[in-house]
Structures are given as C-alpha cells and as structure tokens.
Amino acid sequence: MRTAYDVETVRTAERALMARLPEGALMQRAAAGLAAACADLLGKVYGSRIALLVGSGDNGGDALYAGARLARRGAGVTALLLSPDRAHASGLAALRSAGGTVLGAEADASTGIVGRADLVVDGIVGIGGKGGLRPRAAQLATAAAASDGLTVAVDLPSGVDADTGTVHGEAVRADATVTFGAYKPGLLVDPARAHAGALRLIDIGLELPPGRAELTALQHDDVAALLPEPAGESDKYRRGVVGVVAGSARYPGAAVLAVAGALRGGAGAVRYVGPAAQAVLSRFPETLVSAGPPAGAGRVQAWVIGPGLGDDASGLADVLSADVPVLIDADGLRLADAKTVRARTAPTVMTPHAGEAAALLGVERGRVEAERLASVRELAERYAATVLLKGSTTLIAPPPGDGDSSPTRVNPTGTPWLATAGSGDVLSGLTGSLLAAGLAPADAAATGAYLHGLAARHAADGAPVSAQDVAAAIPAVWRDVRG
Numbered sequence: 001m002r003t004a005y006d007v008e009t010v011r012t013a014e015r016a017l018m019a020r021l022p023e024g025a026l027m028q029r030a031a032a033g034l035a036a037a038c039a040d041l042l043g044k045v046y047g048s049r050i051a052l053l054v055g056s057g058d059n060g061g062d063a064l065y066a067g068a069r070l071a072r073r074g075a076g077v078t079a080l081l082l083s084p085d086r087a088h089a090s091g092l093a094a095l096r097s098a099g100g101t102v103l104g105a106e107a108d109a110s111t112g113i114v115g116r117a118d119l120v121v122d123g124i125v126g127i128g129g130k131g132g133l134r135p136r137a138a139q140l141a142t143a144a145a146a147s148d149g150l151t152v153a154v155d156l157p158s159g160v161d162a163d164t165g166t167v168h169g170e171a172v173r174a175d176a177t178v179t180f181g182a183y184k185p186g187l188l189v190d191p192a193r194a195h196a197g198a199l200r201l202i203d204i205g206l207e208l209p210p211g212r213a214e215l216t217a218l219q220h221d222d223v224a225a226l227l228p229e230p231a232g233e234s235d236k237y238r239r240g241v242v243g244v245v246a247g248s249a250r251y252p253g254a255a256v257l258a259v260a261g262a263l264r265g266g267a268g269a270v271r272y273v274g275p276a277a278q279a280v281l282s283r284f285p286e287t288l289v290s291a292g293p294p295a296g297a298g299r300v301q302a303w304v305i306g307p308g309l310g311d312d313a314s315g316l317a318d319v320l321s322a323d324v325p326v327l328i329d330a331d332g333l334r335l336a337d338a339k340t341v342r343a344r345t346a347p348t349v350m351t352p353h354a355g356e357a358a359a360l361l362g363v364e365r366g367r368v369e370a371e372r373l374a375s376v377r378e379l380a381e382r383y384a385a386t387v388l389l390k391g392s393t394t395l396i397a398p399p400p401g402d403g404d405s406s407p408t409r410v411n412p413t414g415t416p417w418l419a420t421a422g423s424g425d426v427l428s429g430l431t432g433s434l435l436a437a438g439l440a441p442a443d444a445a446a447t448g449a450y451l452h453g454l455a456a457r458h459a460a461d462g463a464p465v466s467a468q469d470v471a472a473a474i475p476a477v478w479r480d481v482r483g
C-alpha cells in the first residue's frame with residue numbers, strides 16, 4: 001500500500017525525529033537520497049551540467065547539498081538563487097567548497113544555464129510553499145520547462161499544493177520527483193500528479209502514524225487479498241447475486257456493458273432488470289433477466305443502477321429501499337434524490353465522473369477537476385455514501401464517520417485509454433459484482449477501479465481500446481493480481 005500524509009503530519013514527525021538527531025542530519029539524509037537519484041537519472045555524473053533552482057527555504061538547502069555531492073563527483077554545478085541573502089547558508093558553503101558556481105536567479109536570462117543543463121534540480125519550494133509561485137520563481141519554472149535536460153523536483157514540484165493536488169498557475173513539470181519521508185497527497189492526485197513525473201520515496205527515518213494517513217493507494221498485494229474466491233461449499237447464491245438496472249430503448253449498449261463488467265466481478269449470478277433484456281441475452285445468455293420492477297426480480301446481494309437509463313426513474317425507489325448495497329452511476333446519479341440516499345441504512349456507492357460530480361455539487365466541472373480531493377469528500381459527506389470520482393485520477397472517499405482507519409483511496413492503475421464511451425458502465429457492473437460478493441464499499445470501489453485500470457492497460461497495450469475490450473481483459477488481470 002502506498003500511503004500519503006499531509007504537511008502538518010509530516011512536519012510533526014520531522015520535529016520528533018530532529019529532536020533525536022544531530023543538527024542537519026535529516027537534511028543530509030534527504031540530500032544523499034536526492035544526489036543518488038540524480039546520478040541514476042544522469043547515468044554519468046562526471047562532466048554533466050547541472051542547474052540548481054534554489055529558493056530561500058530548506059527545499060533549496062536540499063538542492064544545494066545534493067549539488068555539492070554531485071560536484072564532488074565531477075559534475076559542473078551552478079546554483080541560481082532566488083533570494084541570495086536568504087539562501088541556506090551552510091548548503092551554499094558546501095556547494096562552493098565542492099567547486100560549484102553560485103549566481104542570482106536573474107543570471108539565467110543572460111547565460112541560458114537552465115536551457116543547456118543536462119539536469120535541472122527544482123529546489124524552489126517544497127512543503128513550505130504557499131499559493132502560486134511568485135513571479136521570479138515562475139520564470140525559473142518556465143525556463144526549466146524549456147530546458148533540453150531532465151528536471152528533478154525536490155520533495156514536490158514547486159507550485160503544486162502538497163495537501164490538495166491543486167496547481168495555481170505556473171508550476172514546475174518534473175520528469176521525476178524525489179520525495180522525503182512520505183508521499184504527499186499532491187504527488188498522487190491530479191492535476192499536481194501530472195507535474196511530478198516518476199516518484200521516488202527516500203526513507204529519512206520519519207515515523208508516521210498509519211491512522212493519520214490522508215490517502216492510500218492499493219497495490220497488487222492489497223488487491224489480491226481482497227479478491228473474492230469461491231470456497232468448496234460455494235454455490236451461485238452464496239457467491240452473491242448482483243442486480244443490474246440499466247439501459248433503455250435508446251441506450252441498450254449500456255446494459256450490455258454493465259452486465260459484461262458484472263459477470264467478471266466475482267458474483268455468482270447477474271440479474272438484469274430493464275428494457276434491454278434481448279440485447280443483454282444475445283450477448284450474455286448466462287444473465288437472469290426480468291422486465292421489472294426490481295423488487296420482483298428475486299434475491300440480490302447488491303444493486304447497480306443507472307448506466308443508460310435515460311429519464312426512466314421507475315426502478316429507483318425499489319432499488320434505493322432495498323436493504324443491500326447499491327451502486328448508483330450515470331443517469332441514476334441525476335435521478336436519485338440526496339435525502340433518500342442519505343436515509344439508506346445499507347451502504348451506497350456513487351460513481352460520478354467530473355461532469356456528473358459538478359452537477360451534483362452545483363459547481364463548474366473545472367472546479368471538480370482542479371480540486372478533486374475536496375470534491376469527492378464533499379460528495380461523500382452530502383450523500384453519506386462512498387463516492388468514487390472517475391477521471392485522470394480516480395479517488396474513492398468513504399462516508400464521514402466510517403472510521404479513522406478508512407482514508408480516501410486513490411487508484412494508481414488508470415490510463416487515459418480508458419476515456420472511451422461505455423468504460424464507466426463496465427466499472428459500475430464490476431464494482432457492483434464485488435459488492436455482491438461481500439466486499440466492503442470502499443474496498444469494492446478501490447478493487448473495481450484497480451482491476452478496471454489494469455484491464456484497460458492490458459487490453460490497450462499502446463493502442464485504442466473499446467469498453468468491451470476492457471471488460472474482456474478483466475479475467476487476465478485478475479489472474480495476474482492473484483499472481
């Protein structure tokens with residue numbers, strides 16, 4: 001599991017550790033890790049040209065000390081100082097005595113040092129950054145973007161918000177980020193994540209309380225432990241039955257795709273209720289179909305409602321009053337009333353994309369995309385539901401009061417190839433099936449998103465995919481995760 005902590009928690013852990021260590025020891029650990037990562041990226045340190053972008057805080061100190069280490073290995077290192085009189089004094093001394101050059105940031109305009117560097121080290125700001133980059137810092141970020149060399153961010157790409165993943169104006173775009181002690185939420189959530197490049201975590205000895213994590217990302221082992229597996233005494237009912245209320249005369253395909261996802265999600269049977277039964281049966285004869293209403297369809301352990309429903313709200317009351325987990329997607333999100341959802345006693349999972357989330361929150365889509373973490377948490381609170389916000393970073397927020405041990409999850413497996421019509425329908429069926437198989441709501445949502453993202457990568461393999469391809473690839477990635 002990857003775990004991210006907010007700045008306040010990291011600072012507290014740093015203080016506790018610093019009190020036990022000699023002065024400067026922590027920064028030396030950070031700088032050693034940073035220098036090693038830079039050397040890996042460069043391949044050959046001797047003779048390389050390195051530009052350090054140095055702000056006035058400890059982030060700049062890390063860059064200066066790492067620069068000194070690289071200068072001692074034969075690199076030509078130049079530091080560009082944003083505030084010469086406030087730059088980290090002992091870091092500066094170390095760089096100078098290792099043979100590095102120190103200039104004011106304005107020197108870049110006349111010398112073009114950043115543009116010609118093999119490696120640009122962004123030590124402008126780290127977790128002490130506030131708001132958007134100030135104009136001179138922003139100029140350096142622009143110069144780094146235009147450089148021929150690679151850019152490594154120290155702790156965080158300067159200009160992104162560590163706690164929220166928002167980006168205010170110009171920010172450094174790194175090829176890699178070397179972060180210290182713990183991942184910060186902004187490194188895992190877009191739009192900031194897209195600025196971070198490849199992540200490398202350096203252990204500097206911080207002890208972080210697991211219960212204070214802001215964000216977790218499941219990895220193979222975590223997901224493998226959650227996947228349902230039939231036991232010897234299983235039958236189709238014990239494995240769970242998922243009911244799917246989806247599709248319409250206009251959108252029969254949404255029903256087919258939701259059922260396609262559901263059939264691969266571990267439930268023992270899939271019931272389909274709605275007007276697209278012929279389309280579903282011709283593609284998946286194993287589906288149990290009925291014309292409705294949902295209450296008359298027979299027993300189910302979880303419902304999925306919404307994909308391709310159009311304006312048909314007729315099944316909604318039955319489904320929302322059922323005492324089993326319900327996943328609401330697509331048109332269902334628009335049709336469901338917040339009060340009814342809040343009043344449910346069994347769990348509810350909602351799966352909006354940014355546009356749907358914006359409509360539910362009454363804000364512009366752009367705001368949801370800029371503030372994904374705040375948006376998903378706000379929806380989870382409003383609806384007292386587990387909310388899975390889809391998109392370039394898929395986030396899963398549990399309802400408030402779900403226990404401190406349940407932080408927001410971020411899915412690490414997505415791919416932009418998933419942005420294809422109908423892939424969300426596959427995800428809702430898949431996740432509903434995992435709910436029916438007995439996974440807790442946040443686990444079902446995180447596992448569904450994980451498998452769905454991996455399936456898209458597997459199916460795409462560098463080429464466009466359709467939603468059907470994604471569904472068909474689920475068994476292969478399930479096997480892969482089980483290892």
Ligand SMILES: NC(=O)C1=CN([C@@H]2O[C@H](COP(=O)(O)OP(=O)(O)OC[C@H]3O[C@@H](n4cnc5c(N)ncnc54)[C@H](O)[C@@H]3O)[C@@H](O)[C@H]2O)[C@@H](O)CC1
Nearest residue numbers: 027030056057058059125126127128129130132133134155
């Ligand atoms: N505290 C510790 O024990 C350790 C800290 N480390 C480093 O220290 C960093 C934190 O250092 P600081 O607390 O000094 O803070 P930073 O160096 O991140 O930033 C503070 C400085 O940046 C300036 N600044 C803030 N917002 C700005 C903006 N929008 N535009 C331009 N300049 C801005 C401030 O004036 C201040 O001088 C970490 O990110 C990490 O890189 C590491 O050395 C590991 C150990």
Ligand SMILES: Nc1ncnc2c1ncn2[C@@H]1O[C@H](COP(=O)(O)OP(=O)(O)O)[C@@H](O)[C@H]1O
Nearest residue numbers: 390391392414415416418419421422423424425
């Ligand atoms: N840029 C992106 N990067 C990664 N995944 C994406 C991106 N854009 C969309 N997705 C994923 O693609 C799927 C699209 O779902 P959705 O928007 O509901 O489409 P549809 O309604 O056509 O099924 C979601 O799983 C979402 O997370």
Ligand SMILES: [K+]
Nearest residue numbers: 122125154156
């Ligand atoms: K930085």
